[in-house]
Every structure is written in C-alpha cells, then in structure tokens.
Amino acid sequence: MSAHDNHGDASHGSVKSYLIGFVLAAVLTIIPFWAVMSGGMSPLATGLTVVITAVLQVLVHLVFFLHLDGSKGQRMNVAAGLFTLLVIAIIVVGTLWVMWNMNYFMMH
Incomplete structure (x- = not known):
C-alpha cells in the first residue's frame, strides 16, 4: 500500500460537484461585483x-x-x-463596537 492509497474516511468530490461549486462561486462573485460597479443600490443594500x-x-x-x-x-x-466562526464573530463585533464607541465619544 502506498501513501496515496490511505485516504481514511474522507469523501472526495466528483467532477459534477466541483462544477456546481465552481458555478456557484462564480455567480456569488459576480453578484457583489455588479452591485458595487452599477451603483444603482443604496450603500446599505450594497453592503x-x-x-x-x-x-x-x-x-x-x-x-x-x-x-x-x-x-x-x-x-x-x-x-x-x-467554533472558528464564533471566535471570528466575537472579534469582528467587538472591534466594531470599540470603534463605534471611540468615534461616538471623541466626536461628541
């Protein structure tokens, strides 16, 4: 048995699943690009x-x-x-909270 034969229980995708993923990723890239470049939406909707x-x-x-x-x-x-998503959410929300507080208290 070679080192390439031992895959464990990992699942491997088919060409069909990779193509579906590629098309979805391309569409999900084009949509925000269009939203920003067209400028037809409000800043909140674009964000x-x-x-x-x-x-x-x-x-x-x-x-x-x-x-x-x-x-x-x-x-x-x-x-x-x-767990990684939770940690990232805590960091991002905490950073935004600190920046908002700093802006609020320094400008008022």
Whole structure:
C-alpha cells in the first residue's frame, strides 16, 4: 500500500460537484461585483449584498471544495469550523463596537 492509497474516511468530490461549486462561486462573485460597479443600490443594500454573498461563498467553498458536511466522520471538523466562526464573530463585533464607541465619544 502506498501513501496515496490511505485516504481514511474522507469523501472526495466528483467532477459534477466541483462544477456546481465552481458555478456557484462564480455567480456569488459576480453578484457583489455588479452591485458595487452599477451603483444603482443604496450603500446599505450594497453592503448587505456583499456580506450575504460573502457568507454564502464561504459555505459553498466549505461544502463543495473542502467537503465538510454533517456526516459522522466530519462532525469534529464541523464543530471546529463553528467554533472558528464564533471566535471570528466575537472579534469582528467587538472591534466594531470599540470603534463605534471611540468615534461616538471623541466626536461628541
């Protein structure tokens, strides 16, 4: 048995799943690019479009390219991913909160 034969329980994608992931990733890249370049939406709507498509883009990459799903062998990976998202959310929200407070108290 060579080193390439030992894949464990990891799932590998098919060409079809990679193509679906590629098309979804391309569409989720084009949508915010169009929203920003057209300038036809309000700044809030443009920002929300970019954020929502970015989150969906991450999910597409996790499912179609990194093959993270809810199967028994992947549960620890999903738990680690959720913990990472929680830490990132705490950091981003905390940073925005501190910056808003600094701006509010320095400008008023």
